[in-house]
Amino acid sequence: MVLLEGAELGETRTRVRLEPFAHQVGGHTSMLHYDETTLCKPLFSQEQVFYESLPADMKPFTPQYRGLISVYVEKDSSGHISLVACPQNDNESPAQESPMATKRTQQRAKTPCAAEHKPAREGLLLDRTCNDRSSVCGTGTGKGKRDASFHMKDPNGNESATPERSSHNPWGLQCHRAQLMRMSSDSKDNEPYRFLLLENVASPFQLPCILDLKMGTRQHGEDASEEKKRRHMKKCEQSTSSSLGLRLGGMQVYQATTGHFLCRNKYDGRTLTAEGFRQALYQYLHDGHQLKRELLQPVLQRLSALRAVIERQGSYRFYSSSLLLIYEGKKHSLGRHPVSAPPRVDVRMIDFAHTSYRGATPNHTAYEGPDRGYIFGVENLINMLQEIKDGD
Numbered sequence: 171m172v173l174l175e176g177a178e179l180g181e182t183r184t185r186v187r188l189e190p191f192a193h194q195v196g197g198h199t200s201m202l203h204y205d206e207t208t209l210c211k212p213l214f215s216q217e218q219v220f221y222e223s224l225p226a227d228m229k230p231f232t233p234q235y236r237g238l239i240s241v242y243v244e245k246d247s248s249g250h251i252s253l254v255a256c257p258q259n260d261n262e263s264p265a266q267e268s269p270m271a272t273k274r275t276q277q278r279a280k281t282p283c284a285a286e287h288k289p290a291r292e293g294l295l296l297d298r299t300c301n302d303r304s305s306v307c308g309t310g311t312g313k314g315k316r317d318a319s320f321h322m323k324d325p326n327g328n329e330s331a332t333p334e335r336s337s338h339n340p341w342g343l344q345c346h347r348a349q350l351m352r353m354s355s356d357s358k359d360n361e362p363y364r365f366l367l368l369e370n371v372a373s374p375f376q377l378p379c380i381l382d383l384k385m386g387t388r389q390h391g392e393d394a395s396e397e398k399k400r401r402h403m404k405k406c407e408q409s410t411s412s413s414l415g416l417r418l419g420g421m422q423v424y425q426a427t428t429g430h431f432l433c434r435n436k437y438d439g440r441t442l443t444a445e446g447f448r449q450a451l452y453q454y455l456h457d458g459h460q461l462k463r464e465l466l467q468p469v470l471q472r473l474s475a476l477r478a479v480i481e482r483q484g485s486y487r488f489y490s491s492s493l494l495l496i497y498e499g500k501k502h503s504l505g506r507h508p509v510s511a512p513p514r515v516d517v518r519m520i521d522f523a524h525t526s527y528r529g530a531t532p533n534h535t536a537y538e539g540p541d542r543g544y545i546f547g548v549e550n551l552i553n554m555l556q557e558i559k560d561g562d
């Protein structure tokens with residue numbers, strides 16, 4: 171976290187410069203690193219309302235919701251752009267603010283606090299003369315400095331001929347560049363944007379191996395336009411969403427052989443056949459040397475527990491949400507008295523901007539029973555992992 175002082179008003183108020191999150195494997199918005207265990211995500215009021223009314227038995231399977239925050243775009247005379255978060259005063263309870271029903275994809279806060287702002291000393295360089303690859307340069311803090319770099323795979327799963335070496339996942343950086351462009355060209359009167367604060371579920375891992383799976387057989391939300399609905403339905407029909415209730419939305423897996431993360435993105439995921447998906451799943455569990463069999467039992471256990479929880483969520487439809495699978499890519503060094511501990515794995519649901527449930531969208535009739543498309547996906551995932559486990 172980069173702490174800045176809001177000293178212009180004579181008060182000391184913590185401001186936090188936001189960095190792109192190094193381990194963003196999917197999505198389209200930019201996830202920003204707020205502190206060691208917290209990320210910021212652009213606010214969609216439906217997602218806020220979802221987290222605020224989250225059923226207790228889903229909490230172990232979702233990131234912890236940590237409130238809202240205002241984010242300012244700061245640009246200095248040489249074109250450096252920074253995003254700076256301005257935490258709430260103690261007496262403003264972020265969770266109690268009413269969601270703003272606006273058509274903007276990213277929402278603005280009601281109360282700007284621009285007077286507190288000093289020009290950023292460092293930050294992200296948004297250089298319109300750079301090509302797409304290099305238009306964001308430098309992240310300024312040690313958070314981006316990793317002991318592993320990231321390599322892209324081409325759509326056939328082969329390593330790219332000109333791998334982009336970066337301390338950040340290349341897909342996440344691409345999202346970040348696009349979001350900075352949108353926010354800086356859209357930034358009027360230094361009005362802040364509103365962001366959600368969410369637990370960073372990758373933070374306990376040193377070299378997080380992450381799989382983002384778009385879940386279910388339907389992706390469009392209740393509020394989708396006819397055009398958007400058609401687009402989403404076509405993507406589902408033409409991908410493993412319809413056949414498996416699962417689609418690869420992004421992936422990074424640490425390769426012990428080369429010391430870098432191998433990455434695949436959602437465009438790659440959309441082209442996979444069911445067999446291609448199975449191979450990607452296998453690849454996710456492989457460190458370049460060997461299949462990490464020890465992960466299978468703990469992941470399967472967690473998925474069975476998730477299935478039981480989803481079965482109990484009548485009326486919920488998790489359209490366009492993802493399931494994140496995470497495990498530790500770093501080999502633990504064996505001490506003098508090695509103990510065989512179960513490997514650290516996690517399975518979490520994320521992205522509830524288009525989740526529907528009774529009472530969430532007043533103009534829509536509520537569905538009965540649990541989300542069968544989601545459960546179909548979880549069961550196929552369990553079956554595929556079980557087959558890998560039983561294989562030679």
Ligand SMILES: Nc1ncnc2c1ncn2[C@@H]1O[C@H](COP(=O)(O)OP(=O)(O)OP(=O)(O)O)[C@@H](O)[C@H]1O
Pocket residue numbers: 193194195196197198199200201209211233368369370371372380382419420490492494520521522523
């Ligand atoms: N709580 C979290 N902890 C760690 N990583 C996260 C978390 N939430 C999101 N991510 C990362 O950010 C990516 C995008 O997240 P998310 O799906 O919420 O964004 P989105 O832009 O709304 O997605 P979409 O394009 O599907 O609408 C995920 O693939 C994951 O890598």
Ligand SMILES: [Mg+2]
Pocket residue numbers: 196197198490491492521
């Ligand atoms: Mg998503």
